[in-house]
Amino acid sequence: MPETVRPDGARIHYEVYGTGFPVLLLGPGEVPGQCDGARAAFAELATALAAQFRVVTVDARHQGRSTGPAEPFCYGRTAADQLAVLDELGIERAHVVASGAGTPQAWRLVQDAPERIAAVVAHAPVGIDGSNTLGDFLGTFDEAMRLARAEGVEGVIAEAALGGGFAARPGAGPYARRFEEVSSFREEILALRRERYIVGLVRFRDGLWPQGSAFFSVPEEWLASFPAPLLVLPGASALAPEGLAKRLAAEVPGARIAQSGPGTPDRGTETVDQVVSFLLETTAR
DSSP: OOEEEOTTSOEEEEEEESOSSEEEEEOOOSOTTOOHHHHHHHHHHHHHHTTTSEEEEEOOTTSTTOOOOSOOOOHHHHHHHHHHHHHHTTOSOEEEEEETTHHHHHHHHHHHOGGGEEEEEEESOOOOOTTOOHHHHHGGGHHHHHHHHHHHHHHHHHHHTTSSHHHHOGGGOTTHHHHHHOHHHHHHHHTSOHHHHHHHHHHHHHHHSOTTOTTSSSOGGGGGGOOSOEEEEOOOSSSSOHHHHHHHHHHSTTOEEOSSOTTOGGGHHHHHHHHHHHHHHHHHO
16 A cells, blocks of 8 residues: 655555656545535546546545544645655656645645646635635534534544544544544544543644635735646535635636536536646646
8 A cells, every 4th residue: 555654653645547747636535515526526537637647646644544643634734745745756746636625735735845836726626705704614523523522532433433434424523534444543532531632623623724814724815926827627515615716716827717617517528628638738838
């Protein structure tokens, strides 16, 4: 199983498909409230890209097969994990294709290592516009905290055992996958008092959805100096509103917006073709 081991002991799982110019995929992740249609559209896009590019998929900490300490979410640490995977593969420069909750990770990666990123595709980018509020994002953790208060850590772990991860079972919290699969991690969390677990949830939530920027991981004013070509595929959910995609296209110099968004089955192939054409064009550049 390909993985890179980080200094704090986290194991970051990745996989590589196809050949050609590298494309780093940052998937939707496990966030309650993200629409299944966006996930399906991203999977279709990933398959199409592997036919022409060297596609690298990375599981963020506590998602998929990646592991890590029970610490608050941190965009800087996630970007460092992704760069470590590129380093291990000998990739000096890559495109980034991100979806949903993966898009704030992409912004931070570009900010931290602009010389490593050739172009970015943002599929259903999440963030705050006039149609939603920070409360919509913070609310994705409400059930995790409610269940912990009502049934303790034991109840949280029992919920995780039912399967499906955080997206399917919000009460199981962001460590749901590891609760399912790693007995030593379950024991570590069971040793915590209920109050300490809930404090950890709040810190994780506030790291994932911090106040201060509509884009969470980078300052809003930074967009005006975005250093890479950008293609935006609008979302259509409360966490990935169309208005945010339009703002990105308007404020990032030279950015483009796809002519058809995700969740439009009769034009899905056209959208994929636009992404492939955009990446081929920026590769040649």
